Amino acid sequence: MQKSNKRAKINNRSNQIWVLFSGVVSSTFYISTTSEDPFNTPKFIILMLTAGWLLGHLIYEYYRSGLKRKSVDFKFLLIVIFFLLSQTLALAFTHVKFTGLFGDTQRKNGYLTYLSLSIIVLYSAKFLKYLDAIKVIQITVFSGCALAIYGTIQTLGYDFFKWENPYNSIIGTLGNPNFASALLAIFSSFASLSYFIKNLGVAVRILALPTVALCLFAIIRSESRQGLVTFLFIHLFFVSTFYLYKNQKIGIALTLVSAGTVILSIAGMLQRGPLSGILYKESVSVRGFYWRAAYEMFRDKPLTGVGLDNYGGAFKAFRELDYPLRYGYTLTSSSAHNTTLQMFATGGLLLGVSYLAILFFIFKSSIKLIKSIESEKKVLVILFTSVWVGFQAQSFISIDNIGLTIWGWLIGGVLIALARENVENSLANKSDSQIQSKSNSMSLVRPALSIIFVIPILVVAVFLNRAERDTFITRTIIPNESNSLIAKNYAQKVIDNPLAEPFYKFKVGLTLFDFGFTKESLTLLDQLLEQDPTNLIYLNAKAYYQEGYNDIPGSIKTREMIEDNDPWNADNYFVLGLLHVKSGNSERATYYKSKVLAIADNTEIGTRAKNELP
Incomplete structure (x- = not known):
């Protein structure tokens, strides 16, 4: 009887993990051609539904197993709660509540999006294990192949849909070549570096190399420097970190070379240095105007910001004179094109600090884990850390986009989960008998909680659709x-x-x-x-x-x-x-x-x- 209960518990956990993975993949690929916004709103709805269902299971698990105050996931929970409380405070001071809740038009980066992403990262941190991280790599390889094939079809002029597209033809399922190239860089990095990971399966290893080739082809044809720089950054970080723990002298040398390459790349994107002819684009250089406007917004309202996702509404009041002289008096921007600055500008000091706290905790936990984890799993952690750092690097010059951003939060959750599992494995395993008895008596609570959260989201989804x-x-x-x-x-x-x-x-x-x-x-x-x-x-x-x-x-x-x-x-x-x-x-x-x-x-x-x- 106890074995059957344990098997049921494992099966239920596995089912919910696949709900998480399915939601993440669907949030990237799902589009609706009969929507005024065919990209962001459909992804937003799927994100909320996924988070709503997982929230019921997350709350149940916190109640069932309790929270150990010194545990990794408990500390991370406190930081995320700090972030959500800061979001709530910023929302209270946001004048246009609809924008604060749902986000700006064709952005959907409001309160509900970050609430959902917070649930995704907390669920991942609480439930995922080493083998689930392997599954994430497998999923990214298949997803990268699919997205790259669609991008190739777009660049060849055979897209299934007739988009009103002012950009390069390769917009993938994200609506913008910059977002598409950044996500292709993340997928292709997982694919190329997957050969260092064991237990991936034959199909993934066979598919990985053509996935890398297709992704790089699509990135180049997208004419978005963002993807190439992200791909390069991830690989430089991986190689440098790998050798730092394998051969310190080689690792330090590679780190210095990598740092120099990154500095030259950033300078090139800003029209400075020898790489400017290759990497410079006006769309990257113009971000300086957006960053300075964000700084002025924060300086004007340091405690509350100008309102959640209300950067676009405030931009013209804070832009520099040179901007309209260069680009015209009607052109505007709806984002700071830097996620951290966006948080400070639209939500104030607490929101910006709490967001940085999440990033710092994930990075610190990852580096600590790399130092302490057994050698067999060390490469896996280095891979996830490299991709997560690469995602953060591209967010330095980019906008949060649900189809792309959800992967950054999932990968962050995976890193916290690996850190949690490593600590748990180092401690004596407790008997499941007490926990199981509570679980048996409340077997219907978990789905009931999820249904309670999902029903109002479905109502919202109907009205939005x-x-x-x-x-x-x-x-x-x-x-x-x-x-x-x-x-x-x-x-x-x-x-x-x-x-x-x-x-x-x-x-x-x-x-x-x-x-x-x-x-x-x-x-x-x-x-x-x-x-x-x-x-x-x-x-x-x-x-x-x-x-x-x-x-x-x-x-x-x-x-x-x-x-x-x-x-x-x-x-x-x-x-x-x-x-x-x-x-x-x-x-x-x-x-x-x-x-x-x-x-x-x-x-x-x-x-x-x-x-x-x-």
């Missing part, structure tokens, strides 16, 4: 008289949906305007501005509406609000000058002419100001 579908349909209806009622009906569904993104409501409001439902469109815009009065997209739309109806005083008032939140917008100052000319206030027109010339004297808009304003 409806909003995605209805917005997509509304946007694709051809504007003509016969379709006007159909468009209004679908638009109203989006407006009435409590979980439709505010920006989706704005989009369908524009559609209503195009179909002639002017009053309804303007009423909706005013409602959106009540919820988010500093949103520059809404303010600009209202100003255009007012100018179209010759509401000069109203437009001036609206554009003055734009001025407060976009101080380097010479276009807005020029229009304000024209509006004051129309209203007969030449003094104010001259004032705004001076503001245009102070910002953009030797530009086209400066020339127009000289010619058209008094």
Whole structure:
């Protein structure tokens, strides 16, 4: 009887591990072509469902087995709780709660995403073992092969889907070549370094080499330096660390060479040094503007930040003058392109520090584990540490993307799990009899808890899916008289949906305007501005509406609000000058002419100001 109970316990654990792995893989590959956001929202829903189900089992396990205060997983739990409490505090001070909870449009990096990722990493840390780490490698090899094949199909022009894609053709299932190349680098690194690992199986070893070749081909064709640098960084870290513990002299030499290579690579990406011709891209260099804006946001609101995932809403108020002069007055950014800076800028000091605490604890535990673990498993730990460090390196210049980021949190959880298992193996094994009796008496609690968490997530998922579908349909209806009622009906569904993104409501409001439902469109815009009065997209739309109806005083008032939140917008100052000319206030027109010339004297808009304003 005791053996059968133990076997049932093992089978249940194995089933939940595969729920974890299936959720992670699905979060990377699942897309929905009938959604307004075909990439992020579907992945977000799967992430929440996976985390909700695993949370029930996680809570049950904490109750069943208890928490040893000096254990690795207990210390890690405290740090993650600190992170979540910091997120909660930041959410409380976030003005637009929808953005804080669900994340910005086509980002989905809000509170619920990081709550779900926290559950993923805690579950991984609590339940995974050495053999599960082997399974992770196997999964990454197969996943890398699949993603690289799809990327190759995309670059050859035979994609199954017709994306509205402003980027390079290789976007994988992530919607962006930078994300795709970074994930391909992680998968291909696992594949190439898997030959150092035992017990992988024949199929994986056969598939690993072609996976590396396909991934590197797709990375190169993506024209994203991010993937190549990440791949190089992971391998340099692996080789250096491996030899540090095998032959210290060789290891130190390799470490110095690796450090020099990394420094030259970073300098090259920033258009400095001998590698600049190979590695430099304008999209990498521009990140300096994003980082400095993030620093200014944090400096302005060090305790609370500007609001969870609200970087895009605050960017124009904190960007430097040189940015609009180089890239135009309308171009913006929705992220700091550096995960740590994003945390500090949008959530304040506590959130930034707590996030760094998670990274530090994982890295410290990994290095300590490498020093202490038996030689047979040491290479495995070095491999996971190298890939995790590589993931963190790419996040230094990139945005969190659910399909990519979930792997970083899973790998971090694997490292904590290996550290936990190593400590447990060094201690005397306890009898399972007491624990098993509690487990038998509560066998139905575990799935019941999971169901309790999953049901509300399913309700949320239904509303999110409806909003995605209805917005997509509304946007694709051809504007003509016969379709006007159909468009209004679908638009109203989006407006009435409590979980439709505010920006989706704005989009369908524009559609209503195009179909002639002017009053309804303007009423909706005013409602959106009540919820988010500093949103520059809404303010600009209202100003255009007012100018179209010759509401000069109203437009001036609206554009003055734009001025407060976009101080380097010479276009807005020029229009304000024209509006004051129309209203007969030449003094104010001259004032705004001076503001245009102070910002953009030797530009086209400066020339127009000289010619058209008094």
